[in-house]
Amino acid sequence: MVDTARDDPRGRPAAERVQRPQARTTERREAVLKAAMNVFGARGYNKGALVEVAEQAGMTHAGVLHHFGSKEGLLVAMLKYRDGEEVAGVPARAQTEGPAFLQHLVDTVEENTHRRGVVQAYTVLSGESVTDGHPAHDYFQGRFHGLRAKIAGVLGEVSGNTDERELADAASALIAIMDGLQVQWLLEPDAIDMPRILSRTIDELVDRLRRP
Amino acid sequence: MVDTARDDPRGRPAAERVQRPQARTTERREAVLKAAMNVFGARGYNKGALVEVAEQAGMTHAGVLHHFGSKEGLLVAMLKYRDGEEVAGVPARAQTEGPAFLQHLVDTVEENTHRRGVVQAYTVLSGESVTDGHPAHDYFQGRFHGLRAKIAGVLGEVSGNTDERELADAASALIAIMDGLQVQWLLEPDAIDMPRILSRTIDELVDRLRRP
DNA sequence: TCCAACTTACTTACAAGTCAGTAAGTGTGC
DNA sequence: GCACACTTACTGACTTGTAAGTAAGTTGGA
16 A cells, blocks of 8 residues: 555645646546535535545545545635635636725625525535634634725725724625625525625715715 | 333424423423533534533433434524523513614624624524525524514614615615624624624614615 | 556545434432 | 433444555656
8 A cells, every 4th residue: 555644644635745646636636626515515514424525526435535635624625626726736716806896796796696506605614614623714714804804905995985993894794794695595595685785785885985 | 111202203302292391390401402502502513412412411412312302303492492482491581672673683792792602503503504404494594584574674664764675685684794793703703893883784774774 | 668666546345433313221209 | 100301221324534455657767
């Protein structure tokens, strides 16, 4: 057997190694990541089993562990993959900048109404992430922190308002609306028009920030 | 042995039985429900174990099952208990009515900043509830449905606005803000002032609804 | 160019643990 | 005296992770 754990007692996953991957490896890993999205989205991280992820990717659960080292490693890779970061050799999308970012938020929410699985995965995992020692805790903490800063910056730009606290509050509220609406929408899709409500809220928010 | 499964193959919990409970039974059950809040709040429903709930309530996990029939039964009872409903003989709080309800929301959020466990339980479980076949699915669906109606009604009362759609959207947004802020607050408490943001949002919302 | 040495990408089999739920028995309060 | 409130003991279903083996691919050197 190949010794995958020469230095690290917990085993060093193949994804971290510098050496040569084989031809179809990238697409196999992407298949696993997509399967993880499905399974963790449908069942949550704790209830989602590696066996099911593996099945959907067309291999055994030991094969999944070969690529990602552990279930936790798979989750983290999946979250980064969702964010468009490069994970073991997969693409990276461009980030929208400046005022257009607010429209980008609305567009994304509009898109999301056609991608229930993605929304469900995000909702389940962000909820789970507040539990003690959850492997996605740091990810979501960092995500919210960064998103707040970004949105606050854009809101300041657009409104001319310079009150840091007010901008931060508005940013928090905006993120909260988006996330909160997703839960309600998942439970009763026909009762919630996410893009309309978000768009309206942004308009009101910018309007308010423009006044002293 | 007492036959707990005379009619229902899945067992009829003691809590549902018509017969006379013993003296200290009510408080024992309440202890279990409080323990369930702790455990499901800290670890989520899927990862939260009956053994831990039982330990915290001072009995074995089989004792818990004696009272609530199944883990799912315990969760549902816990959710109802949290809502102030009567569960196997425990109190029921009064509901605030009319315009005062909006202030009540702010007060509750203020209280919640001192009850992290309750907030965490709510956040984790509402997130989990959108997964396939989750036992709390119906509970949260009903909860959001009812809460939206109630808040929309109060907002109409307060603002004089009669546009049903606008009121419903505002109600959804308000609930979304409250829930969304909780996630951010749990992950970074010092960065989020929930009562301030909510209070501000309600003011703006009512203000907007007053204009045509 | 071919081959030996090695790695990668898996598989099957199993170890070890956790968990919900069941069966049956015990003591105690009404 | 009997139902209730438990306990102890156990089962079976799942879990993640590991061990060990194998086929196929890659690389460096003769």
